Each structure stands twice: as structure tokens, then as C-alpha cells.
Amino acid sequence: MILYEGRPEDVSGRLAREIRTYDFLDKLGISYQRTDHERADTMEACNAIDAVLNVVICKNLFLCNRQKTAFYLLMMPGGKKFKTKQLSAQINSARLSFAEAEDMLKYLDIEPGAVSIMGLMNDREHSVRLLIDEDILKDEYIGCHPCVCTSSLKMKTADVLERFLPAVGHTYRTVQLKGEE
Known part of the structure; x- marks a missing residue:
């Protein structure tokens, strides 16, 4: 794997959702580093990528309540175990579960x-x-996918929180996940 500055020079063969991510970050003037790789859809696969980017890629969970009336994106350190009960109590939403693939695509x-x-x-x-686990906010950089699991990005946490989120009209809530209980 090679570490690149910014978007790929040649975008042929890349999905539109990935290109839109680069376009959006470039429009906002957010600098980022990128590496391309085989499918990385598990935290184990992300470990080698972490070494190239010199950052820990967040574990991102897409959750919903039982009625599917509330959806959550949870960012947490890859090494922490997710305990539904801990999160449910903090956000006052019982019966959290993983959202369906159709909902990921839709939203x-x-x-x-x-x-x-x-x-x-x-x-x-x-x-x-x-929802962002407090430990993610302590790191200077965030690692994430550009809406595809065959590339990964590294960008400053401050840029994500102070520039990206306001540009997309989102805020975040800090949560405290213990990892074990």
C-alpha cells in the first residue's frame, strides 16, 4: 500500500460515491492522505491500513431503534467492544440494533x-x-473510508468536526463507551 496526498489522479473505475467524497473534501479545503487497498470491511483488515496511514481507523456502526424511527452512526475505537446497553442508556433509546443494508444505502x-x-x-x-466515543475525540487524526471499503483516508479530527460536520449540517453527541462490563 502506498500513501498518497489527496484524491487519485485517475478516477476511472472508481464508484461515484467515492469521487463525490473527494470532490466534497476538496471543495471544503480539507487536506487528507489516502491509501488504496483490497476490500477492508472488518477491523482486522483495517489493521494493516492503520500502519500505512499511521492512524487508527474508527469502528463505525450504523444503528437504529426497533421501530426504525431513529438512526445513529456510532464512531468508536476499533479495539473497544460495543455494548448496546451502555449506549442505549446514554442516548435514551432502548432496543438498539444494527440497521439494515437498505437503510445504509438509503440514508x-x-x-x-x-x-x-x-x-x-x-x-x-x-x-x-x-455519536462519537470520547476516545476518538482525543486523537489528532481520524481514519475512515471515503464511502467505499477499498480506500481509506486520514484527516485531522478538528477538520472533520469544525469544517466537515458544519458543511453537511450535522452535529455530534459525545458518548462514553467502557468497552467491557
């Missing part, structure tokens, strides 16, 4: 394995609430 224009904060640029109705 974030993302397929399973590529869930990323970048998908919020496609949530124009603001149907998805962003």
Missing part, C-alpha cells in the same frame, strides 16, 4: 463494510444522528 449511500462519517454528506434530510 448514507454506503454499503456494509464501508460505513463512514463521510456518508453524512449524503444524509440531506438529517435522519442520522452522529
Whole structure:
């Protein structure tokens, strides 16, 4: 894997959702580094990518309540275990579960394995609430997919929070996940 500055020079063969991500980040003037790789749709596959980017790629979970009336994108460190009960109590939403692939596509224009904060640029109705584990906010950089699981990005956490999120009209809520209980 090679580390590149910014978007690919040749975008042929890349999905439109990936190109739109680069276009949007470039429009906002957010600098990023990128690496291309085989499908990385598990945290194990992301470990080698972490070494190239010199950042820990977030575990991103797309969740919903049982009635499918509330959707959440949870960003957390890859090494933490997700405990539904811990999160449910903090956000006052019982019966959280993983959302369906159709919902990922509908709200974030993302397929399973590529869930990323970048998908919020496609949530124009603001149907998805962003939840970020406090440990993610401590890092200078965030690693994520550009809406596909065959490339990964590294960008400053401050740029994501202070420039990207306001541009897409989203805010976030900090949560505290213990990881074990």
C-alpha cells in the first residue's frame, strides 16, 4: 500500500460515491492522505491500513431503534467492544440494533463494510444522528473510508468536526463507551 496526498489522479473505475467524497473534501479545503487497498470491511483488515496511514481507523456502526424511527452512526475505537446497553442508556433509546443494508444505502449511500462519517454528506434530510466515543475525540487524526471499503483516508479530527460536520449540517453527541462490563 502506498500513501498518497489527496484524491487519485485517475478516477476511472472508481464508484461515484467515492469521487463525490473527494470532490466534497476538496471543495471544503480539507487536506487528507489516502491509501488504496483490497476490500477492508472488518477491523482486522483495517489493521494493516492503520500502519500505512499511521492512524487508527474508527469502528463505525450504523444503528437504529426497533421501530426504525431513529438512526445513529456510532464512531468508536476499533479495539473497544460495543455494548448496546451502555449506549442505549446514554442516548435514551432502548432496543438498539444494527440497521439494515437498505437503510445504509438509503440514508448514507454506503454499503456494509464501508460505513463512514463521510456518508453524512449524503444524509440531506438529517435522519442520522452522529455519536462519537470520547476516545476518538482525543486523537489528532481520524481514519475512515471515503464511502467505499477499498480506500481509506486520514484527516485531522478538528477538520472533520469544525469544517466537515458544519458543511453537511450535522452535529455530534459525545458518548462514553467502557468497552467491557
